[in-house]
Amino acid sequence: MSKITSLADLKKKREELKSGLDIRVKAIDPENVVQVKVAMATCGIASGAKAIMEFFMEQLDRRNVAAVVTQTGCMGYCYAEPTVEVKLPGQDPVVFGFVDLKRADQIIEKYVKTGELVDGIIPVNYQTIDLKE
Amino acid sequence: MKELSLNILDIVQNSIRAKADEISVGINESADDDLYQIIISDNGIGIPGQILKNVTDPFVTTRTRRKMGLGLSLLKYHAELTGGGLAINSEEGKGTEVNATLSDKHIDRQPLGDIVGVLLILIASNEGINFIYHHKTEKGEYRFSSKETKEYLGVDKFDDRYLLEEIGCMIGENLKEIEASGLDLKERYKKIL
Numbered sequence A: 001m002s003k004i005t006s007l008a009d010l011k012k013k014r015e016e017l018k019s020g021l022d023i024r025v026k027a028i029d030p031e032n033v034v035q036v037k038v039a040m041a042t043c044g045i046a047s048g049a050k051a052i053m054e055f056f057m058e059q060l061d062r063r064n065v066a067a068v069v070t071q072t073g074c075m076g077y078c079y080a081e082p083t084v085e086v087k088l089p090g091q092d093p094v095v096f097g098f099v100d101l102k103r104a105d106q107i108i109e110k111y112v113k114t115g116e117l118v119d120g121i122i123p124v125n126y127q128t129i130d131l132k133e
Numbered sequence B: 001m002k003e004l005s006l007n008i009l010d011i012v013q014n015s016i017r018a019k020a021d022e023i024s025v026g027i028n029e030s031a032d033d034d035l036y037q038i039i040i041s042d043n044g045i046g047i048p049g050q051i052l053k054n055v056t057d058p059f060v061t062t063r064t065r066r067k068m069g070l071g072l073s074l075l076k077y078h079a080e081l082t083g084g085g086l087a088i089n090s091e092e093g094k095g096t097e098v099n100a101t102l103s104d105k106h107i108d109r110q111p112l113g114d115i116v117g118v119l120l121i122l123i124a125s126n127e128g129i130n131f132i133y134h135h136k137t138e139k140g141e142y143r144f145s146s147k148e149t150k151e152y153l154g155v156d157k158f159d160d161r162y163l164l165e166e167i168g169c170m171i172g173e174n175l176k177e178i179e180a181s182g183l184d185l186k187e188r189y190k191k192i193l
Helices: A007-019 A042-047 A049-062 A101-114 B004-017 B049-053 B071-081 B115-125 B146-153 B161-177 B188-192
Strands: A034-039 A067-072 A084-087 A094-096 B022-030 B035-042 B085-091 B095-102 B130-137 B140-145
Touching: A007 B146, A007 B161, A034 A042, A034 A049, A042 A049, A042 B004, A049 A067, A049 A101, A049 B115, A049 B161, A067 B115, A084 A101, A094 A101, B004 B022, B004 B035, B004 B071, B004 B095, B004 B115, B022 B115, B071 B085, B071 B095, B115 B130, B115 B161, B130 B146, B140 B146, B140 B161
Parallel strands: A034 A067, B022 B130
Antiparallel strands: A034 A084, A084 A094, B022 B035, B035 B095, B085 B095, B130 B140
C-alpha cells in the first residue's frame, strides 16, 4: 500500500476501506457499552499509563468488545498508578490499580468479558489523607 | 518521564482541565542554533495571578485531591538540565502558553519519543477539543489540526481504530519527511501497511 502523507491520501484510504467490510458500526450510547477511564495525570503518565491506554484502545476493539476508552485526571490513587476505572453497563465502576499490560489483559478477559474480579482493586472506601481532614 | 512527548501529554492535561477547546503544541528544533523549543498554548480559563507566580513549585496545585502538581516542575527540570528554561504566560479568561527552551545538543536533552501515540490518545479521547500540532525543523515544517482533519474526512470523532492508525501513519510520515529528531514510531506502520 502507498504511504499516507496527506489528508487526501487519508481520505482515499478511508474510501477504500468503506467499500470493504473493515469499518464497524460502533455503539453510540455510552451507557450500554463498557466504559474504561485511564488516569492520565503526571503520576499515571510517569508510571506507564500511556501504554495501558493504547492497549485498551487497541485490544478492546480487536477483541470485539463495545467500549469507550477515555482518559481522566488524577483519581487520588497516585500510589497505585497506573489506575484504570472500568464501568460495565448497569454496574458501579471498579477502579483497578497497579495495572500493567498483563493485568490489563486480565481485566479484559476476566472482568469485562465474564464479570470475574481480578487483583488490584482499589476499595471504594479508600480516601486520600487530604479528604479525611 | 523518559520522553519529551510524555511531558507534553502531561502538560496538555492542564489545558484540558482549563476547559480549553483549542490546544496547540509546537516544536521548533534547530541543530544549528542548538535549540529545541516546545510551546504548548491553549484558550482555557488561564491561571490566576497568585498561582502563576509559583506555578512551577511542585507543592502548588489547584487540585483538591492531592497537594502536589509535578507536571510543570518536571518539564522545567528537564529544560534546566540542558541549560534551558521554562516560561509561562497566562491571562485569566484568555489562555495559557507554556514555553520550554532546551539545548538541542545537550546530552541530557530527552528524545521526543512517541509523539504520534500521544497525539492519537489526545484526539481520540477529547473529541470536543481541536488539537493543533506544529513541528518545525531545518528541513521543513508540518502542521496537523484535528478539527481540519475531521472536517476534511467528514467524521464527527476519531473513534475508529483504523482511522486513528492511518492518522498516526500520516503524522509519522510527515515527521520523518522533515527529519524530526528522536522520534519513536514504534510498530505503528506494520499494523496497517
